[in-house]
Amino acid sequence: DIQMTQSPSSLSASVGDRVTITCRASQGISNLLAWYQQKAQKAPKMLISDASSLLSGVPSRFSGSGSGTDFTLTISSLQPEDFATYYCQQYTTYPLSFGGGTKVEIK
Amino acid sequence: EVQLVESGGGLVQPGRSLRLSCTTSGFTFGDFAFSWVRQAPGKGLEWLGFIRSKSHGGTTEYAASVKGRFSFSRDDSKSVAYLHLNSLKADDTAVYYCNRGDGSGSYWGLGTLVTVSS
Numbered sequence: 001d002i003q004m005t006q007s008p009s010s011l012s013a014s015v016g017d018r019v020t021i022t023c024r025a026s027q028g029i030s031n032l033l034a035w036y037q038q039k040a041q042k043a044p045k046m047l048i049s050d051a052s053s054l055l056s057g058v059p060s061r062f063s064g065s066g067s068g069t070d071f072t073l074t075i076s077s078l079q080p081e082d083f084a085t086y087y088c089q090q091y092t093t094y095p096l097s098f099g100g101g102t103k104v105e106i107k
Numbered sequence: 108e109v110q111l112v113e114s115g116g117g118l119v120q121p122g123r124s125l126r127l128s129c130t131t132s133g134f135t136f137g138d139f140a141f142s143w144v145r146q147a148p149g150k151g152l153e154w155l156g157f158i159r160s161k162s163h164g165g166t167t168e169y170a171a172s173v174k175g176r177f178s179f180s181r182d183d184s185k186s187v188a189y190l191h192l193n194s195l196k197a198d199d200t201a202v203y204y205c206n207r208g209d210g211s212g213s214y215w216g217l218g219t220l221v222t223v224s225s
Contacts, residue, residue, distance in 0.1 A: 001171075034211055036152075042217075043215040043216065043217055043218055044144075044152065044204075044215060045215075046212075046213040049211075049213070087151065087152055089152075089154075089211060091209070091210070091211035094209075095154055095168070095169075095170045095171065096154040096209065096210045096211060097154065098151055098152040098153070098154065099151075100151050101151045101152075
């Protein structure tokens, strides 16, 4: 099974900050990686698929990069509505697996 | 508009069974696989598995943690996907989400809470 490791597990940032979250796969997954945003008591919302493809309606301040085992989610200028928990997910092999999550909190 | 709505959650005693439903609308149900993901209180997301479309054999994939206890089914005539939970344990307490696709799809339901407690 493929293990997904996210870092950091939490971070504090201010509105306007640039935020970077990393995700590492235990083996190569090509670019078959998604990023999700989850707010409290809500379902996850997919932001990015195929490592770097922004879903329709997702603000352009979100971007993803990486291939193989190392991936990054970047928020270029953090907005109040971005405070949430973010998860990566690999979908190259079953069982699909998620990272442990990164909670982005207000500084 | 694509919609997925889970139902059937609630309080259940350890060892009992429960069936969750994922009622869908806004698209051709039979064209898609459906998956289930759960989230224990305060924890991360756990993929449970999925059921393929009938055109892909209607076969299933399961996470090792639930294989043999949980099962998936579908009723294409009603546009509903099901998750059958058997021999429930306290650590099955979670919000259960359905997802259109194998678990990597962009359409999710709002979730239904299952609490396993005596």
